[in-house]
Amino acid sequence: MSDPHEFILQHISRHIVLSEQDIQFFKSVLRHRKLRKRQYLLQAGDVSLYENFVVKGCLRAYTVDNDGTEHIVMFAVEGWWVSDLYSFLTGTPATQNIDALEDTEVFSIEKKDLEKLYQQVPEFNRMFRILLQNAFVAQQQRIIGSISQTAEEQYHSFITKYPTLEQRLPQNQVASYLGLTPETLSRIRKQQAKK
Amino acid sequence: MSDPHEFILQHISRHIVLSEQDIQFFKSVLRHRKLRKRQYLLQAGDVSLYENFVVKGCLRAYTVDNDGTEHIVMFAVEGWWVSDLYSFLTGTPATQNIDALEDTEVFSIEKKDLEKLYQQVPEFNRMFRILLQNAFVAQQQRIIGSISQTAEEQYHSFITKYPTLEQRLPQNQVASYLGLTPETLSRIRKQQAKK
DNA sequence: GGAATTACTTGATCTAGATCAATCTTCTTT
DNA sequence: AAAGAAGATTGATCTAGATCAAGTAATTCC
Numbered sequence: 001m002s003d004p005h006e007f008i009l010q011h012i013s014r015h016i017v018l019s020e021q022d023i024q025f026f027k028s029v030l031r032h033r034k035l036r037k038r039q040y041l042l043q044a045g046d047v048s049l050y051e052n053f054v055v056k057g058c059l060r061a062y063t064v065d066n067d068g069t070e071h072i073v074m075f076a077v078e079g080w081w082v083s084d085l086y087s088f089l090t091g092t093p094a095t096q097n098i099d100a101l102e103d104t105e106v107f108s109i110e111k112k113d114l115e116k117l118y119q120q121v122p123e124f125n126r127m128f129r130i131l132l133q134n135a136f137v138a139q140q141q142r143i144i145g146s147i148s149q150t151a152e153e154q155y156h157s158f159i160t161k162y163p164t165l166e167q168r169l170p171q172n173q174v175a176s177y178l179g180l181t182p183e184t185l186s187r188i189r190k191q192q193a194k195k
Numbered sequence: 196m197s198d199p200h201e202f203i204l205q206h207i208s209r210h211i212v213l214s215e216q217d218i219q220f221f222k223s224v225l226r227h228r229k230l231r232k233r234q235y236l237l238q239a240g241d242v243s244l245y246e247n248f249v250v251k252g253c254l255r256a257y258t259v260d261n262d263g264t265e266h267i268v269m270f271a272v273e274g275w276w277v278s279d280l281y282s283f284l285t286g287t288p289a290t291q292n293i294d295a296l297e298d299t300e301v302f303s304i305e306k307k308d309l310e311k312l313y314q315q316v317p318e319f320n321r322m323f324r325i326l327l328q329n330a331f332v333a334q335q336q337r338i339i340g341s342i343s344q345t346a347e348e349q350y351h352s353f354i355t356k357y358p359t360l361e362q363r364l365p366q367n368q369v370a371s372y373l374g375l376t377p378e379t380l381s382r383i384r385k386q387q388a389k390k
Numbered sequence: 391g392g393a394a395t396t397a398c399t400t401g402a403t404c405t406a407g408a409t410c411a412a413t414c415t416t417c418t419t420t
Numbered sequence: 421a422a423a424g425a426a427g428a429t430t431g432a433t434c435t436a437g438a439t440c441a442a443g444t445a446a447t448t449c450c
Binding site: 346375378379382 | 436437
């Protein structure tokens with residue numbers, strides 16, 4: 001499994017079955033890239049030209065508001081796809097930044113190639129349909145949490161849902177994902193330690 | 196366009212092209228239903244057995260928290276699809292309620308039929324992939340708004356994004372969608388009227 | 391068409407979480 | 421291994437929006 005192609009093909013085979021020919025074509029559109037920790041994969045203002053699959057490491061997509069505060073849109077670890085989808089679909093400048101929280105390896109697919117892929121191997125429509133359904137459900141839950149739960153409840157949901165992420169991420173990144181300040185999250189953790 | 200089948204077929208033809216045979220099969224899996232205002236399409240606790248397309252009227256999907264407060268997950272007007280997707284996919288009891296804010300007509304597709312549809316007319320994978328991409332983008336924006344904007348900013352974003360919905364919905368429903376109390380929304384509107 | 395729900399408004403008060411500030415700890419990088 | 425940067429903690433204070441309460445305006449429905 002040290003071969004990165006092996007890893008992505010495994011992932012895909014969970015949802016669709018590809019012929020040897022399909023696999024060859026798919027591999028041919030993948031561009032393998034390595035990012036150092038803190039390196040950008042996408043900067044707000046540029047157009048998101050690629051859909052990216054994380055092979056190793058961890059990325060974050062985030063926006064920066066008027067007073068310079070970062071707000072995390074999503075994390076992407078091994079097996080996740082990430083881009084600024086709106087920018088990718090429309091060709092308009094990205095509002096999101098994507099950078100590496102750890103040294104990271106990705107496969108990137110260019111938009112034109114992805115379109116070709118959908119045509120030549122329509123099964124990929126099915127795969128992304130399924131992945132997007134799952135993302136849709138997760139996002140709805142995050143929205144409901146965000147509008148109906150206290151900070152403490154949201155944090156608790158987060159660690160139950162993503163126990164490994166919680167281990168792996170700096171606390172301030174989790175705070176930003178939840179829409180809290182690092183101070184508030186620190187206090188919540190202190191509280192919980194008592195129990 | 197008074198024929199409801201005409202309406203849904205029009206919508207679908209924006210994304211995919213169907214043969215006469217495909218159309219016949221598609222129509223055969225649609226169940227047309229009418230709901231009175233306030234009538235449930237789905238109650239939390241029941242399994243979401245259908246994916247529903249709104250032909251006429253307006254639905255809301257919402258959860259109810261421990262103190263009985265409702266939180267709106269989404270609205271669905273003409274041309275939108277709605278279900279408790281998690282329940283629909285997994286067969287587990289729904290956490291969401293769906294009911295009618297106006298007298299409403301929908302087409303419902305049973306899960307088994309939808310699966311058959313994906314098999315017999317794989318183009319539907321493509322269509323739902325595209326619709327889900329759009330939903331993904333919209334939900335990301337809602338999440339970012341919710342964790343980074345003030346109540347006033349969120350309300351402003353809402354009316355710019357959904358001007359017709361804003362007209363059509365009771366104010367307290369909009370408040371609930373935004374995660375605000377009706378009192379707060381009322382005060383925001385009063386503020387804005389001054390300007 | 392009038393009673394009864396349901397929706398909206400306005401005021402007074404409260405509170406969860408933000409902000410500001412200072413210190414401490416843990417990683418990075420050389 | 422030491423210096424610097426980034427992350428975490430703790431305390432004091434502030435504030436946006438919630439809650440509680442009471443009244444007014446719209447709808448709904450017999």
